Amino acid sequence: MFEILNGKTLLVVDDVATIRTIIADVLGSNGVEVLEAESGERALEVASGRAIDAFLLDIRLAGINGLELCRALRAMARYRSAPIVFVTSMDEREMLQWALEAGCDDFIQKPIYPMVLRKRLSNLLEMASCRKRLGRAIAQSYGNANTSIGRPTPRRSN
Numbered sequence: 001m002f003e004i005l006n007g008k009t010l011l012v013v014d015d016v017a018t019i020r021t022i023i024a025d026v027l028g029s030n031g032v033e034v035l036e037a038e039s040g041e042r043a044l045e046v047a048s049g050r051a052i053d054a055f056l057l058d059i060r061l062a063g064i065n066g067l068e069l070c071r072a073l074r075a076m077a078r079y080r081s082a083p084i085v086f087v088t089s090m091d092e093r094e095m096l097q098w099a100l101e102a103g104c105d106d107f108i109q110k111p112i113y114p115m116v117l118r119k120r121l122s123n124l125l126e127m128a129s130c131r132k133r134l135g136r137a138i139a140q141s142y143g144n145a146n147t148s149i150g151r152p153t154p155r156r157s158n
């Protein structure tokens with residue numbers, strides 16, 4: 001049911017070690033490599049050095065907060081379409097609106113329900129995969145169209 005999770009790399013960013021451990025336990029059983037960061041600064045270091053398939057972020061982080069981290073990740077070309085999900089206990093509509101405006105794809109309320117986490121993450125990874133395939137198909141089609149544009153039409157001589 002969650003095959004798409006197998007082999008993916010996920011970065012969990014939360015200042016609470018227990019939350020990181022719970023997420024790692026839940027997703028690790030599905031073949032996800034879970035990397036952890038306790039701060040936005042550390043998350044940027046990890047994201048710069050590793051290929052990450054998806055991110056789970058807390059909004060409230062010391063230093064670079066989750067919203068700033070989300071914007072910074074979206075500014076990196078390799079993470080423009082990577083799923084970013086906020087895991088939060090906050091229910092303030094304005095804050096959630098800011099999270100969406102910062103570029104997140106979804107949010108999950110704490111406490112974390114394993115089935116909800118797996119399903120939402122699976123759906124987002126599937127959508128990201130479809131977007132990549134569509135982008136490649138469009139680029140290939142556009143590239144093929146470009147190869148014929150501007151070429152002189154061969155003239156036949158009698």
